[in-house]
Amino acid sequence: MSTEIFGFDGVNVWVDGLVRVLLIVGFMTVVVMGLIYGERKILARFQQRLGPTRTGPVGLLQSVADALKLVGKEDLRPRNADAWTFELAPYLVFVPVFLGFVIVPFVLDWQVRILELGLLYFVAVTGINIVGWIMAGWGSDNRYAMIGGMRAAAQGISYELPLVLSLLAVAMVVEVPSDSATGESLRGSLNLNEIIAAQAEIPNLVWQPLVLIVFFIAALAELNRTPFDIPVGESEVVGGPFVEYSGIRWSMFFLAEYAALLIMSLIFAAVFLGGWAWPAGLFQDDPWPRWAQALLVTGKAGLFIFMVFWVRASVPRLRIDQLMSFTWKILLPLMFAQVLINGLVLVYDWPEIVLTVTGLVGVLVLVMAVDRAVRHPRPRPAPATQLEGEAAS
């Protein structure tokens, strides 16, 4: 069992895997620091502020300073906290996100491993971090943390469904390059590299507009980003599950949050915008150099990240009940319908334009459903006298 890395032949697969993982962990940490700086600067611009300016030229070293400060801070644990749950929780949030990077295709043939069930692995592994959130919420022995943890659990599980379904909808109809032996055209793949290669000419963005939007919304919710930052809502639960954390453990949550943002953006770029293949794949005989591909992927992922920041600066937070009804009553039925249509296209070999049309109709339905929900708000609650309650007095 040996493979090739950086031109060295006959490297043990385990050594090879380890080298690649370590490279990615190191690389990611640096990128995450850049992301934090980028977010602060971009949000500042949206708000007509200057953003960080003190540390280094135009504040470039702000994240380094933050990291140093966080590492230097005391790692506090409340006396009544559940020691094991409290201390383990950051790892359960942090590790799955980094495990997810195993399948992320950065450029052509550069990733840790190409897995045939790549997308399945991705959703399975990153789903684990909900456990970490609940553990953080419960272990802190803080009521804000507990409410936040419960919200995180409800939200994480609910939005996992549209997210998985949106990835499924793409994966089931994606055209795999035909088998050279039989010459038959195949459809459906969970292998991210195949999905990207299939988009060499036209990205999935064209075929699956509804799925793209649903993925974006579900990704926002999975990342606990505005308008779905309910578990960590600063003005309500004051940071939610993180409220009791400090120092290095808190920074692990923070790092995981941005690493998740990064991985989500890379998956978005790969699944909907064609990763490194589109439009580079148009010149198949003469593929772009790796650095150009890397720039391409960075640009696509950057677009997603910028959108996330932009939305964060612009919209208010949803309430927990609205969040739940939105996913169960609007997103999920729409995704089921889309998966059904994709299945019909798959079975009966309908032309792909059907996908685009139904997708656009789906977007219209989504917009109308949201408008209708807004026009019919929740009825007024019962007056105070009908609910009995004895608060501390």
Added chain:
Amino acid sequence: MRGILKSLATTLSTFSRRPVTRLYPEGHRDLPERDRAFPVLLWDKDIDEPFCTGCHACERACPVECMTVTMTDNPNHTTNDGNSKRRKIVDKFYIDYARCMRCNICVEVCNFEAIAMNNTWQGHETSVYDRADLVMDLPQLLVQSKAKQLEEWVPE
């Protein structure tokens, strides 16, 4: 959805505008001449002594009682072969900046135009490590006016 798009457009429009914040200790905004920081005493440059005669008017009028004044005979008075017309002059003057509420009343009651609100940045940036350091004595209160760093504005 239209409303959300409108929100996004609004933030995008502010994205393209100039920032409204500024770097503070590097660049100081110009203060208006009426700016009120803390009260300081004024220096009579013609005679080279403070305007203040220690008459206690401001001390009595101060709502928070942050001032302490004592009066003495002026050694520079004409009867003592000096060139000053002030028979009495301030001996000690303390203002507790930590108590002062910058209401401008001391300036209004002063009959000699001897006290004014500091309208420079020096008057605003008075952070110290010990609260006791905020009790200003006579030399400290006079230093800016003596060095001609102050263009005071006193209401009529």
Added chain:
Amino acid sequence: MVVDTSATEFETQDLLLNVGPQHPSTHGVFRMVLEIDGELVKDLVPYIGYLHRGAEKLCENNDFRQGIGYMDRTEYLAAHNAELSYVMAVEALAEIEVPERAQWIRMILCELNRISSHFMFLGAFGVDVGVFGTPFIYGWRERERIIDLFEEISGDRMMFAYFRAGGLAWEVPLNFPERVREVLESARQGVKDFDGLLTQNEIFIARTKNVGVITADDAIEMGMSGPTIRASGVPLDLRKTEPYLQYDQISFETITADGGDVFDRYLVRLQEISQSIDLIEQCLERLEDGPIMPEKMPRMLRLPEGEVYIRTEAPRGEYGIYMVSKGGNKPHRLKVRSACLSNLQALKQMCVGQYVADAIIVLGSIDIVLSEVDR
């Protein structure tokens, strides 16, 4: 060990959640204890008094010029309006006629202060609803320009101490009308920005419509006032119903809404900013040269015996001063009627039955200033 399995129901306990006094969205040092069942608020007990400084008692020990400084500090977001009630109470007892120019300038400053206070509300409220900082900066941006103008006029940014019994402490700068027009221009842009950012946003509407509803009858019973009661459909605006200064000389309509919910309270305030801009422009047209203090003002004001209650329309509602004088240069008793305190009474009624997140925005929509509540 015997386990009793006959019980068919679990015994559940509601969770008591302490919000404040150190919490990002209690707007100061307000504390409330929520009794929650899951995310639903079943009961709410507010606790106030963390910012009590005895401003009323301090005023009783200070003369009428010194008291003005303390009035600033009871209502730090709209200090001009607080000062106005106080000096008007003194003027009413001393029977001083205020020169017309001073009245117009007072009106302009009070309306400007209303704008700045409402912008502050919009900013803080936007953050309560969950937009990350953007409305806050929009609000501060506009407020900052108004405060800069106040600084040019009175010398201070928040604690102006500019009104005096009888008129104004000193004359406004020469470029006053131009500067006010400049500030109004930027305030218009601010209203536009807020309108675009929040008013039509679906998420904002979903969060605020039909939340924290209080009916007109209940609102009257609670003694509410200001934009909070106007949002419930009660056209109570002291500038219109009991005109003071020169408010009867200019034309404006009382802004009301009929939902009585959080969204209406937001909308009323947003519209009031535009209304105030309009009012100030009318005032500027009527502004003429003249004295700013009556001819004969004693050096130390001494009031005759008597008592008076003066109320004015501050940004948060009716700001009243009840003053008893037994002669001398100090009030015998001074009572501040705080609009926020009365408005806050309705908090429980608005919040019970709602979600925890709603309780936060309901509190934000009342727009309390804790220094005015506790004094």
